[in-house]
Amino acid sequence: MEYVFYILAIWTVGSGLLAVLQRNLVHCALALIAFFAGIAGIFFTLRAEFLGAVQIIVYVGAIAVLILFAIMLTRHVTGEETISPFSGHAIWGWLASAGVLAMLIYSLYDQLFIMSGPPSQATVLDIGNAMMRRYAVPFEVISLLLTAALVGAVVIALEEPREKK
Amino acid sequence: MYEFVDQIFVKIGQGIMLLFQGQSPFVQAFIWTILKILPIIAIFPGIFAFTTWAERKLLGRIQNRLGPNRCGPVGLFQPIADGIKTLTKEDIVPTTADKPVHTLSPVIAVVASFLVITVLPMGRNMTGADLNIGVLFFFAVGSIGEVSIFMAGWSSHNKYSLLGGMRAIAQMVSYEIPFVLSAITVVMVVGSLSTNDIVQAQQLHHIVEDPEGFSDTMKRVFLHLFNNVGGWFVFQPWGFFGFLIFFISSLAELNRAPFDLPEAESEIIAGHHTEYSGFKFALFALAEYISMIAVCGLGVTLFLGGWNGPHILPSWAWFFLKIFTLMIIMIWIRGTFPRLRADQLMGFAWKFLLPLSLVNILAAGLWYHIPSRSFGWLATALIMATAYHYLSKFVMGKSLEKRIYRFA
Amino acid sequence: MITLTHYLVLAAVVFSIGLAGALTRRNTIMVLIGIEMMLNAANINLVAFWRYLGPQTNMSGQMFAVFSIAVAGAEAAVGLALLIAVYRHFKNVSIEEISSLKG
Numbered sequence: 001m002e003y004v005f006y007i008l009a010i011w012t013v014g015s016g017l018l019a020v021l022q023r024n025l026v027h028c029a030l031a032l033i034a035f036f037a038g039i040a041g042i043f044f045t046l047r048a049e050f051l052g053a054v055q056i057i058v059y060v061g062a063i064a065v066l067i068l069f070a071i072m073l074t075r076h077v078t079g080e081e082t083i084s085p086f087s088g089h090a091i092w093g094w095l096a097s098a099g100v101l102a103m104l105i106y107s108l109y110d111q112l113f114i115m116s117g118p119p120s121q122a123t124v125l126d127i128g129n130a131m132m133r134r135y136a137v138p139f140e141v142i143s144l145l146l147t148a149a150l151v152g153a154v155v156i157a158l159e160e161p162r163e164k165k
Numbered sequence: 166m167y168e169f170v171d172q173i174f175v176k177i178g179q180g181i182m183l184l185f186q187g188q189s190p191f192v193q194a195f196i197w198t199i200l201k202i203l204p205i206i207a208i209f210p211g212i213f214a215f216t217t218w219a220e221r222k223l224l225g226r227i228q229n230r231l232g233p234n235r236c237g238p239v240g241l242f243q244p245i246a247d248g249i250k251t252l253t254k255e256d257i258v259p260t261t262a263d264k265p266v267h268t269l270s271p272v273i274a275v276v277a278s279f280l281v282i283t284v285l286p287m288g289r290n291m292t293g294a295d296l297n298i299g300v301l302f303f304f305a306v307g308s309i310g311e312v313s314i315f316m317a318g319w320s321s322h323n324k325y326s327l328l329g330g331m332r333a334i335a336q337m338v339s340y341e342i343p344f345v346l347s348a349i350t351v352v353m354v355v356g357s358l359s360t361n362d363i364v365q366a367q368q369l370h371h372i373v374e375d376p377e378g379f380s381d382t383m384k385r386v387f388l389h390l391f392n393n394v395g396g397w398f399v400f401q402p403w404g405f406f407g408f409l410i411f412f413i414s415s416l417a418e419l420n421r422a423p424f425d426l427p428e429a430e431s432e433i434i435a436g437h438h439t440e441y442s443g444f445k446f447a448l449f450a451l452a453e454y455i456s457m458i459a460v461c462g463l464g465v466t467l468f469l470g471g472w473n474g475p476h477i478l479p480s481w482a483w484f485f486l487k488i489f490t491l492m493i494i495m496i497w498i499r500g501t502f503p504r505l506r507a508d509q510l511m512g513f514a515w516k517f518l519l520p521l522s523l524v525n526i527l528a529a530g531l532w533y534h535i536p537s538r539s540f541g542w543l544a545t546a547l548i549m550a551t552a553y554h555y556l557s558k559f560v561m562g563k564s565l566e567k568r569i570y571r572f573a
Numbered sequence: 574m575i576t577l578t579h580y581l582v583l584a585a586v587v588f589s590i591g592l593a594g595a596l597t598r599r600n601t602i603m604v605l606i607g608i609e610m611m612l613n614a615a616n617i618n619l620v621a622f623w624r625y626l627g628p629q630t631n632m633s634g635q636m637f638a639v640f641s642i643a644v645a646g647a648e649a650a651v652g653l654a655l656l657i658a659v660y661r662h663f664k665n666v667s668i669e670e671i672s673s674l675k676g
Contacts, residue, residue, distance in 0.1 A: 005575045009583050020594030032606055039613045046624045053301040058642050061308030063649045070653040074660040086597050093596030101589035113577045119624050124358055130632035142643045149647035153654035
């Protein structure tokens with residue numbers, strides 16, 4: 001069953017690369033949707049099914065749609081494809097991220113993570129119990145945060161009424 | 166005898182599996198999966214063809230005309246004629262369109278529609294995949310359909326397509342909230358996200374363990390008669406309102422009338438599938454009708470008791486009978502109501518359905534905890550009726566007053 | 574055998590791709606896309622550690638990931654609203670053009 005992980009990993013990394021390398025912005029967003037679906041698959045292989053389904057609902061169904069709407073609303077009508085999508089000093093960005101990758105892989109190299117028991121399993125019932133008992137305060141705080149984000153986003157993006165001079 | 170007819174498909178499947186008994190477990194799992202998928206792929210497009218015929222005939226009759234009656238008796242071969250027509254039409258793609266996205270979007274729509282059918286329990290022990298997150302899987306994969314509509318609208322490089330696509334997505338995202346919230350009441354009462362568990366919980370002996378005021382024999386007779394019918398959640402007040410919210414939101418999710426502003430011909434030519442012709446348009450129609458069947462299936466599972474029914478018919482017959490009834494009601498609604506305007510549509514979702522579904526969750530929670538079921542029924546009915554009354558006054562405002570007709 | 578290290582390497586690769594996207598692209602929306610990718614990489618890490626190393630009854634990994642998804646959603650909403658407001662003012666979403674603090 002290892003090939004499932006490898007297929008999903010190749011899918012995820014491939015669509016992630018497409019998402020940052022494409023010229024056309026909508027193609028990047030669509031590759032991002034494939035990336036989110038790949039991540040949801042990784043969650044399913046980790047036996048976190050609830051999280052995988054939530055990932056699809058929130059990321060693919062909501063955040064990706066939000067990104068697509070924002071792309072539509074901020075599109076340049078002309079001169080879209082002539083300039084390079086990469087900024088002038090892009091090479092330093094590549095070098096920095098390559099450095100970060102090297103550092104992370106080096107820290108993982110030869111590490112032996114010893115499992116202290118059988119792998120954890122959780123049903124939705126366990127998640128509900130945890131959410132309502134041990135993590136009730138973060139749950140309420142998250143609801144406040146989401147309300148604030150909702151109201152804030154609407155207020156920020158609202159068009160101000162033009163005053164007649 | 167009843168058991169045999171009820172489980173006949175399961176027994177056929179197990180019989181075919183006996184042929185492959187000596188193989189490796191991988192081959193056995195593969196064959197078992199194929200055995201579960203093939204009937205879905207075979208039956209549901211057949212139901213789709215039947216639905217297109219039924220829709221055109223019923224709409225015709227509602228509109229005082231005959232509908233298709235030339236191909237075959239009563240026009241029954243019309244879907245075959247439609248199929249041949251769409252398959253042989255030229256596939257036109259605009260030159261400035263984004264070709265890979267243009268081709269991919271009907272594919273994603275069809276895949277999303279078919280994928281959700283696997284979690285519907287079509288009979289006793291007859292679920293495609295009894296996931297323990299069945300309902301959540303349905304909503305997750307269903308929300309992938311919105312992406313396909315955006316892809317269709319944007320890739321056609323056409324003002325009308327883009328506008329229709331954006332409107333469709335705004336509508337679908339708005340109505341997804343009451344859609345999910347009304348299903349959450351059922352999940353909350355049952356305590357499980359698995360569709361099979363939800364259907365099993367809709368038998369009366371789970372809900373009314375001890376009918377009060379009845380003698381022992383009467384209890385047994387009562388439970389025996391109404392076990393398979395009385396437990397449906399639609400007969401509880403929170404289930405009734407939940408079902409209404411679910412049904413109306415599902416009409417909006419499917420872009421069907423009276424919420425079909427994004428794809429109505431007199432409004433925006435054909436919305437996001439303006440630039441599609443031939444087989445791709447047929448794929449979009451297939452995706453829409455299969456989604457309709459799947460969503461009706463979920464409504465039946467959550468509220469109408471799934472495959473429960475008196476033991477006159479087998480369980481799978483009850484399931485499909487209930488789906489057909491819901492689909493005919495959807496077609497009936499299409500022929501009866503005028504289209505809603507965009508702002509009326511949004512106002513209805515955010516100002517009416519969303520608060521009503523929140524009160525529904527509250528009422529269902531109260532019902533769950535009140536020990537006496539009849540008092541619980543009355544209390545929740547009162548709460549829901551009050552909420553409905555005041556919310557509708559708030560949303561509709563003046564137009565709820567009595568109309569005065571003047572015939573000049 | 575898929576061990577924990579496989580998932581951690583995958584998360585590291587995805588994180589660096591997201592970082593590269595956020596640092597090198599000219600469009601502000603691409604920066605947001607890179608940020609979302611980095612958040613997803615962190616989520617993979619959290620769930621992988623929950624699966625492989627936690628004691629059986631500890632739900633912290635999954636809970637952290639759920640809250641991370643919620644926070645990412647809130648941040649994407651506010652970020653894109655800001656983007657739209659900025660676009661309305663500068664008529665441009667290239668990060669090299671939105672460089673003056675005036676206005």
